[in-house]
Amino acid sequence: MTTPARLPLLARLLAPLADPVLRALVVATLISRVGRGIFLTVTVLYFTFVVGLPAHEVAVVLTLASAAGVLSSFAGGWLADRISARRLLIGLSIADGIGLVSYVFAGDFAAALVIAMLVGAVEQGANATRSAIIARAFTGEARVGARAVLRTVTNVSIAAGSGIGALALALGTPEAYRTTIVLAGAASLLGVTQLVRLPRSVDAPAPRASRPVTTATGSTDVAASARAERIALRAHSPWRDPRYLLLTLLTAVFGMQFAVTNIGVPLWVAHSTEAPAVVVSAVLILNTVIVILFQVPLSRGTHDLRVAGRVSAIAAWLMAVACIVYALSAGLPAWGAVAVVLGAALAHALAEVLSQAGGWGLSYELADPVRAGTYQGVFGMGYSIGAMCAPLVVAATALEHGLAGWGVLAAVFLASGLGTWAIARSAARSAARAPAPGAEGDDVPVETGGAAIAST
Missing domain, CATH: 1.20.1250.20 (MFS general substrate transporter like domains)
Known part of the structure; x- marks a missing residue:
């Protein structure tokens, strides 16, 4: 009995890219996360030395930016079930890139806080949307594997971006900080060019028409039908x-x-x-x-x-x-x-x-x-x-x-x-x-x- 030949290392590394969905996500992540690495490297010192915020105000900005992501995480996933997840991710990614660039216009605490909260909300909404796309595009082991590949690529890109951001720290001038922040935003926007390659199959399937509610006269009760559909959907709520x-x-x-x-x-x-x-x-x-x-x-x-x-x-x-x-x-x-x-x-x-x-x-x-x-x-x-x-x-x-x-x-x-x-x-x-769906004794397959x- 022969043993199948082991694939070369390069072939194993490139194997996940054979899938069009994962390929688009990987290349977009590879590009855009470089921008995130740049930004993470310079953020605190940019707020401190260029914007002129004291330490406690920097802490408030970063904390409230995280807080803004709490509700937007849920909102991103919720919207991905109701509108095109592909278009939603593209829109949020564009907004994220523009938000990063807008940091160069932050001149005081209020401006920095507003921008940070908007960017934090957009980023977390995009993350939830991306997770929803993976949930629908893959199954089983391939689904977890896709997340693992994307996290690996993210770390590689952030490390590369950190090296670029270190140049601004070495120069230490306001112009150097602002230039690197613009580069961070440009990288995020460049990643969007790959997201447009996502197929329509990553969107949520169209809702199935619920059984219409009929009145005693045989006419359709539209309000009752809509109410029945809402009740059916609530049964699938994570809450x-x-x-x-x-x-x-x-x-x-x-x-x-x-x-x-x-x-x-x-x-x-x-x-x-x-x-x-x-x-x-x-x-x-x-x-x-x-x-x-x-x-x-x-x-x-x-x-x-x-x-x-x-x-x-x-x-x-x-x-x-x-x-x-x-x-x-x-x-x-x-x-x-x-x-x-x-x-x-x-x-x-x-x-x-x-x-x-x-x-x-x-x-x-x-x-x-x-x-x-x-x-x-x-x-x-x-x-x-x-x-x-x-x-x-x-x-x-x-x-x-x-x-x-x-x-x-x-x-x-x-x-x-x-x-x-x-x-x-x-x-x-x-x-x-x-019991397995369709087994003897099951009247209806259970979802x-x-x-x-x-x-x-």
């Missing part, structure tokens, strides 16, 4: 799905681990350890490399509920260990602190990769396909709420109370990750017990969420 809402809450809590990387570790290293500040850059580089190398392979199979639950549990333990190890870096000599922080960062990066893979799989498989966009909007809204609360949580625990605070964070991450695992196991058991789909 009536407590399991999905709990999943959203738990993954939002675990999603606060991003603030540990971006806020907790830099401030901890600077104020509580003997490690040099350059180790913060090493942590970010390590995180990026781990995501690029392992997000795709470690996401395989997480369309299966049990696998998704298992990787979520592993992520929970890894993140808990990372928190404790970060805490142990205090009081060590510089070389020891560097080694301990990098060891914790490695566990943290793997936890991030696994938690994302498990969350994607469950967010798709437990969603009702009738309202794929709305479900993804709710899931994205949870992440936005977590991102908004995360800086305060990290500051009030690890940064305020040291080892005890890191212990609290470890317990929070462990509880949320194991809670996600419990949801996945329960859903898998329910799916295994559910369920992804849990049942995953078991077929």
Whole structure:
């Protein structure tokens, strides 16, 4: 018996691009996220040195920009179920690019706040719309694989954009900052040229006509028919799905681990350890490399509920260990602190990769396909709420109370990750017990969420 030849590395890397939907999304992401990397690199210092905002006003701008994304995440998914998701994503992406360019006109706190909130809302709405497109364009493992590929491409592009943004930091002039911000917006707009290649199949299917309600005289009651249709649609609402809402809450809590990387570790290293500040850059580089190398392979199979639950549990333990190890870096000599922080960062990066893979799989498989966009909007809204609360949580625990605070964070991450695992196991058991559609004794095939789909 012969073994099929293994595809060359380049062929394996390019294989996802054979799909027209993923190809358009990948190329658009590759271009536009360079702009996002540029912007993230210069944002805080641009507000500080060019616009002239004090630290507390910068914090308010960034916090309210995250808050604006909470409702827009849901709105993006909700709209993607009702209008063309393709056109919606194109429109939001154009608005995002224009919004980035408009930062060069921010001359005071009020202008910076308005622009930041609009850009934050547009970006999160676009993210939810993109998730809805993936939910409809792919199934099973290909769906999670598409998310993994896009996240890998995002990290590559943001890293490249960060290098470009560093040029503005090196020059340090207002003109350099403004030029790079314009480049960031131009890159976002250039990515739209690829989104127009998305096929119409990514849009939500046209709603099925509901059975008309007839009166006693045999005429059609239009108002009653519309009311019956609305009632039928509400039955597919994520707000009536407590399991999905709990999943959203738990993954939002675990999603606060991003603030540990971006806020907790830099401030901890600077104020509580003997490690040099350059180790913060090493942590970010390590995180990026781990995501690029392992997000795709470690996401395989997480369309299966049990696998998704298992990787979520592993992520929970890894993140808990990372928190404790970060805490142990205090009081060590510089070389020891560097080694301990990098060891914790490695566990943290793997936890991030696994938690994302498990969350994607469950967010798709437990969603009702009738309202794929709305479900993804709710899931994205949870992440936005977590991102908004995360800086305060990290500051009030690890940064305020040291080892005890890191212990609290470890317990929070462990509880949320194991809670996600419990949801996945329960859903898998329910799916295994559910009769297959069309089986003997079923009068009508039951339309369920992804849990049942995953078991077929």
